[in-house]
Amino acid sequence: MSQKIDVAIIGAGRMGQIHGSNAARHPDLRLRYVVETDAALGAALAAQTGAEIATLHDVLGDPAIKGVVIASSTDMHLEHSLAVIGAGKAALCEKPIDLDLEKAKAVAVAFEGAPYILGFNRRFDPHVTALREKIASGAIGDLETLTLINHDPAAPPPAFIPRSGGLFKDFTIHDLDLAYCLLGEPPVEIFATASCLIDPKIVELGDVDTARVILRTASNKLCVISNTRRSGYGYDQRVEAYGSRGMAMTCNERLDQVKVWSQAGALASPIRPNFLSRYMRSYAREMDHFADVLAGRAQPQVGYAEGLAALAWAEACAESARTNKVVKV
Amino acid sequence: MHKIALIGAGRIGRIHAANVAAHPELQLAYVVDPMEAPAKDVAANYGAKVSDLDGALSDANVAGVIVASSTDTHLDFSLRAARAGKAVFCEKPIDLDLTRAEANAPKFEAANAPMFLAFNRRFDPNFRAIRRKLDAGAVGKLETLHITSHDPSPPPPGYVAVSGGLFKDMAIHDFDMARWMLGEEPSEVFAAGACLIDPEIGKLGDIDTAKTILRTPSGKLCVISNSRRSGYGYDQRIEAFGSAGALRAGNVTESTVEAWTEGGAQADQFQNFFLDRYAAAYRFEMAHFADMIARNAAPEISYRDGVAALALATAAQASMQAGVPVQI
Numbered sequence: 001m002s003q004k005i006d007v008a009i010i011g012a013g014r015m016g017q018i019h020g021s022n023a024a025r026h027p028d029l030r031l032r033y034v035v036e037t038d039a040a041l042g043a044a045l046a047a048q049t050g051a052e053i054a055t056l057h058d059v060l061g062d063p064a065i066k067g068v069v070i071a072s073s074t075d076m077h078l079e080h081s082l083a084v085i086g087a088g089k090a091a092l093c094e095k096p097i098d099l100d101l102e103k104a105k106a107v108a109v110a111f112e113g114a115p116y117i118l119g120f121n122r123r124f125d126p127h128v129t130a131l132r133e134k135i136a137s138g139a140i141g142d143l144e145t146l147t148l149i150n151h152d153p154a155a156p157p158p159a160f161i162p163r164s165g166g167l168f169k170d171f172t173i174h175d176l177d178l179a180y181c182l183l184g185e186p187p188v189e190i191f192a193t194a195s196c197l198i199d200p201k202i203v204e205l206g207d208v209d210t211a212r213v214i215l216r217t218a219s220n221k222l223c224v225i226s227n228t229r230r231s232g233y234g235y236d237q238r239v240e241a242y243g244s245r246g247m248a249m250t251c252n253e254r255l256d257q258v259k260v261w262s263q264a265g266a267l268a269s270p271i272r273p274n275f276l277s278r279y280m281r282s283y284a285r286e287m288d289h290f291a292d293v294l295a296g297r298a299q300p301q302v303g304y305a306e307g308l309a310a311l312a313w314a315e316a317c318a319e320s321a322r323t324n325k326v327v328k329v
Numbered sequence: 330m331h332k333i334a335l336i337g338a339g340r341i342g343r344i345h346a347a348n349v350a351a352h353p354e355l356q357l358a359y360v361v362d363p364m365e366a367p368a369k370d371v372a373a374n375y376g377a378k379v380s381d382l383d384g385a386l387s388d389a390n391v392a393g394v395i396v397a398s399s400t401d402t403h404l405d406f407s408l409r410a411a412r413a414g415k416a417v418f419c420e421k422p423i424d425l426d427l428t429r430a431e432a433n434a435p436k437f438e439a440a441n442a443p444m445f446l447a448f449n450r451r452f453d454p455n456f457r458a459i460r461r462k463l464d465a466g467a468v469g470k471l472e473t474l475h476i477t478s479h480d481p482s483p484p485p486p487g488y489v490a491v492s493g494g495l496f497k498d499m500a501i502h503d504f505d506m507a508r509w510m511l512g513e514e515p516s517e518v519f520a521a522g523a524c525l526i527d528p529e530i531g532k533l534g535d536i537d538t539a540k541t542i543l544r545t546p547s548g549k550l551c552v553i554s555n556s557r558r559s560g561y562g563y564d565q566r567i568e569a570f571g572s573a574g575a576l577r578a579g580n581v582t583e584s585t586v587e588a589w590t591e592g593g594a595q596a597d598q599f600q601n602f603f604l605d606r607y608a609a610a611y612r613f614e615m616a617h618f619a620d621m622i623a624r625n626a627a628p629e630i631s632y633r634d635g636v637a638a639l640a641l642a643t644a645a646q647a648s649m650q651a652g653v654p655v656q657i
Contacts, residue, residue, distance in 0.1 A: 141560060144525045145538060147475075147552075151570070191519055193654070195548030197472045198572070210472060212542050212550045220523035222540045224552055232469060232573040242479070244526070245560040326652050 005294045008033035008059040010080050011071035012045035015094050018276065019069045022287040024049035029067075029291055033059050056080070060087040067115075067294045070094060074165070078103065081304075082110055090115035092290040096173055097307035099165035101315050104308055111304035115293050117286070118307040121275075122178045124285040127250040131239060132182065140243030146182055146223040148175045151236035153273055155209055155229040158201040166207045167194065167227060168317040175225040176317070177302070177310040179215055182241060183223060186309060187215035191326045192317040198230045213317055234271035235278050253278060331622045332358035334385035334415075335377075336406050337397035338367035341420060344604060345395050348615040350375040354623050355393075355615070359385035362398075382406065386413040392622045396420060400493065404433055407632075411440035418445050418618045422501050423635035425493035427643045430636045437632045443621050445614075445628035446635035448505040449603075450565075452613035455578040459569055460510060462576055469573030474510055474551040476503045479564035481602055483537055483557040486529040494535050495522070495555060496642040496649075503553040504641035505634065507543055510569060511551060514637065515543035519654040520645040526558045541645050544654075562599030563606050581606060 007029050009020045016036070024031040033054035036042030046053050059065055060083060068084040070077060070093040078098040084091040095118055098104040122128055135143055150171070156164070164170040172192075180186055194208035202209045213225040239250045252271035260267045272278040292298035316327040333349050335342055338360050349357045357377040362368035368379045385391055386409060394410035396403055396419040404424045410417045423446055424430040437444055450456055463471055478499065484492070492498035507515065520541040524531035531537075537557040544550055556564075562580070569576040582597040589595075600606040620626035640657060648655040 145540065145554070145556070147554065189521075189652075191521065191542070191654075193517075193519065193542055193544055193550060195472075195544075195550060197548055210548070210550060212473070212552050214519070214521045214540050214542065216521055216523075220525060222521055222523055222538065224540050224554065226473070226475065226552065228473065228570065230572075231575065232571065233575055236575070242556065243560065244558075247559065247561050247564070324654055 004028060004030040005066050005291065006030050006032045006064045007067040007069065007294070008035065008054065008065050009069040009071060010035040010056065011073070012036040012038070012041040013071065016071035017045055018283050019071050019092070019287065020045045020049050020051070022284050023069060024051065026287050026291055028295060029287070032065060035059055056083065060084070065089060067091065067290060069290070074099060075163070078107065081116065082107060085110060085114045085116060090290070090294050092117045092119060092286065094119050095307065096165070096169060096311055097304060098311070099169055101311050104311060108304060108308055114304070115300060116303045117290055117293060117300045118302050118304060119286050120174065120177045120302050120306065121279045121282040121286065122174055123181055123302055124282040124289065125279060126281055126285070128178070128239065131241060131248055131250055134248050135182065135241055135243070139246065140241060140248050141245030143183065143241055143243050144221060145242045146179060146221070147240040148178060148223065148225045149236055149238040150175050150226065151228045151231040153231055153235050155199050155202065158199070158205060161202055161205040161207050164207070166318060167209065167211055167229070168192070168314040168321070169311065171229070172211065172213065172225060172227050172317055173310045173314045175227070176313040177306055178239070179223045179225065180306070180309065182239070183217055183221050185217045185219060185221070187223070187313060187329060188218050189216040189326050189328055190313060190316045190320050192320040193324070194321040198228070202229070208321065211321065235274050236271065237278055330354065330356040331392040331619070332356055332388070332390045333393045333395060334359035334361060334380070334391050335371070335395045335397060336361045336382065337399070338362040338364070338371040339397065340604070342397035343371060344611050345397055345615065346371050346375055348612050349395070352615055352619050354619045358388070358391055361385055382409065386410060386415065392416060393418060393618060400425060404430065407444065408433065408436055408440065411437055411442040411444055414442055416443045416445070416618070416622050418447055421446060421448050421635065422493070422497055422639055423632065424639065425497050427636070427639050430639055434632060434636060443628050444632045445618060445621060446630045446632060447614050448502060448630050448634070448638070449607050449610040449614055450502055450506055451509055451630060452610040452617065453607055454609055455581070456506065456567055459567055459576045459578050463510065463569060463571070467574070468569065468571030468576055471511065471569055471571050472549060473570045474507060474549070475568040476506055476551065476553045477564055477566040478503050478554065479556040479559035481559055481563050483527050483530065486533060489530050489533050489535050494646060495537065495539055495557065496520070496645045497639065499557070500539065500541065500553060500555050500645065501638050501642045503555065505630070505638040506567070507551045507553065508634070508637060510567070511545055511549055513545040513547060513549060514657070515551070515641060516546050516657050517544040517654050518641060518644040518648050518657065520649040522649040526556070530557070536649070539649065543641070563602045564599065565606060
């Protein structure tokens with residue numbers, strides 16, 4: 001490409017640093033601005049990427065800026081998304097779109113047809129992409145059931161819990177979107193059961209740390225989701241897809257591929273410790289997709305509608321766990 | 330040598346007959362089966378006599394009876410053997426009717442004979458190693474459990490009709506495994522079932538695919554995945570998630586050979602179905618029966634365990650039908 005496309009980023013926290021450096025090093029993009037309320041964080045990312053510090057107002061008013069990466073705090077995602085789309089720019093927004101389903105529904109119309117990518121990182125994982133391709137090629141026949149394992153390495157600090165939206169909206173939401181993406185049809189029934197087994201402080205804050213969910217689709221495909229906030233052995237990210245003629249499974253990535261045999265047995269290196277390590281390639285591929293959308297080479301693969309649907313299913317999970325009933329969606 | 334009578338000379342009866350014959354302390358003395366040809370065949374293989382049940386039970390030298398007949402006779406034959414003072418080795422399930430199984434429990438207690446309900450998977454060396462490591466605290470305190478049990482291909486519809494249904498026939502193994510691993514009785518069951526494989530199974534009122542969640546009073550969760558047809562062999566795995574790590578038992582392949590080509594790495598197939606996959610488990614459970622007879626070992630799995638697994642299967646079926654979690 002002869003000319004780079006100018007983009008900006010809102011948020012220079014943990015996710016902003018990932019997306020900011022991916023945008024800055026992308027061959028088709030030029031990161032022009034960093035918008036961040038925390039001056040030190042903003043300055044650090046700007047210095048690292050060669051971007052300028054700017055206000056949201058400046059970014060929205062600069063016609064040269066074609067796209068904005070939204071990596072602000074969850075409670076600002078929706079407001080920033082509306083502002084960016086409203087200014088006629090493309091957006092790549094971190095998940096979730098919001099924690100309030102009604103609020104998110106009320107503005108959904110603004111996103112219809114908008115160049116808006118919701119960053120459900122699993123969809124961009126090379127292993128998940130390969131799994132989808134194999135399923136689509138008929139490698140396992142017709143997909144019938146699915147098991148998604150999503151176990152965090154260690155429970156978040158209790159202070160994170162109250163603003164997280166709870167396990168289902170914060171964490172399970174990834175699996176709900178992935179289930180939809182792989183099954184090719186939405187759930188019609190959801191049953192969730194949850195426990196607090198890891199940290200009693202989490203239950204004091206009204207949340208849970210361990211859950212199992214069963215989804216059923218209209219054609220009776222079944223999906224099990226397994227979630228825990230603390231595995232004790234790393235970031236466990238696996239998919240098992242069962243079809244009419246076989247099964248396909250994605251395995252965990254390890255820190256290295258070395259295996260050591262000794263008197264005690266065979267020791268494989270630990271699996272990747274956290275999402276930053278595990279999904280680094282997904283974030284890079286998300287940025288590739290954003291560049292493709294900005295360059296007019298692709299339509300968004302996953303957008304506001306998917307974010308809204310996943311949020312509704314996450315609320316259904318929470319309701320099911322609370323009432324101990326199957327929830328129809 | 331302790332003399333053993335075998336009731337049932339079918340597929341599983343033949344496995345047990347071979348394991349009795351191979352055991353240094355046991356001798357197959359009688360084979361009981363209403364079908365004359367298989368009874369004669371098995372008896373001839375091991376130098377045993379064909380007999381009716383009364384004949385076998387009235388021989389004071391018979392120390393143990395293996396009940397490997399059809400499911401609907403398990404309870405009656407086991408009770409008759411127990412009342413004759415024989416040690417009993419009974420195939421799963423104990424019965425298909427929970428009320429009947431519960432009502433008969435006191436009769437077994439009154440008979441005061443050692444009764445072993447042979448859930449073979451507890452004797453699989455891999456699953457036993459998981460349990461041993463859990464007990465040793467290798468992954469901290471057990472919190473959640475995943476049991477995968479997928480058959481290679483669905484049984485003929487004729488079998489489905491008399492099987493008692495997927496939960497009582499197939500998942501009952503997993504309910505027993507869950508109880509054994511969790512170390513705590515499940516108090517709630519939710520099961521989602523579907524007929525995705527063979528519409529004939531659905532017409533018979535059964536399902537061929539199920540996902541079940543068990544919950545214990547302390548909040549431990551267990552997921553059981555069942556399918557009557559995997560398309561890739563007999564898939565038998567367990568994952569136990571604890572407070573300090575996880576334990577996994579994978580599938581056993583026919584060989585350890587992998588063929589590496591430009592197309593990838595092709596591992597060998599899984600051991601085919603239960604007779605192969607659980608061959609060692611069947612040997613070990615027979616060794617346990619010999620320990621019961623020769624050394625008064627207490628049965629590792631009791632009649633009450635059989636009833637508890639049946640109660641979970643019954644609850645799972647009710648949950649699936651009603652679409653609600655069922656309390657035990």
